[in-house]
Amino acid sequence: xxxxxxxxxxxxxxxxxxxxxxxxxxxxxxxxxxxxxxxxxxxxxxxxxxxxxxxxxxxxxxxxxxxxxxxxxxxxxxxxxxxxxxxxxxxxxxxxxxxxxxxxxxxxxxxxxxxxxxxxx
Numbered sequence: 268x269x270x271x272x273x274x275x276x277x278x279x280x281x282x283x284x285x286x287x288x289x290x291x292x293x294x295x296x297x298x299x300x301x302x303x304x305x306x307x308x309x310x311x312x313x314x315x316x317x318x319x320x321x322x323x324x325x326x327x328x329x330x331x332x333x334x335x336x337x338x339x340x341x342x343x344x345x346x347x348x349x350x351x352x353x354x355x356x357x358x359x360x361x362x363x364x365x366x367x368x369x370x371x372x373x374x375x376x377x378x379x380x381x382x383x384x385x386x387x388x
Contacts, residue, residue: 283340283341283342284341284361284363285333285334285337285341285342285343286361286362286363287356287361288333288334288336288337288341288343288353289331289332289333289334289337290329290330290331290332291329291330291332292319292327292328292329292330293327293328294325294326294327294328295307295318295326295327295328296326297324297325297326298326304384307374307380308377308380308381310328311374311375311376311377311379311380312377315330315331315332316328316329316330316331317329317331317373317374317375318374318380319370319371319372319373319374320370320371320372320373321369321370321371322370322371324371327370336349
């Protein structure tokens with residue numbers, strides 16, 4: 268019974284969406300020299316790793332990896348005791364509820380990033 272209450276609450280909050288539970292993003296220093304650009308290219312050669320520039324012009328390194336606390340239905344198994352970061356996340360920040368992309372530029376491959384660099388020159 269207790270698990271059903273948690274599922275209902277999670278379902279209501281996020282409408283069965285767990286997109287924000289399927290990646291980790293860490294802020295990067297903005298690249299300023301050739302070594303920085305080479306590092307980003309190296310990151311992008313790895314499976315399930317992306318880089319993006321947010322609307323705040325900050326750079327992020329993203330790892331596509333689901334939270335281990337998602338159940339088979341994609342709902343949080345520890346919803347009542349979820350980490351602070353999860354509790355503070357606002358639905359307004361979710362791409363599911365916005366019409367515009369979450370990021371200004373999104374790079375899934377080294378080629379994407381190289382194109383971006385060549386367009387900036």
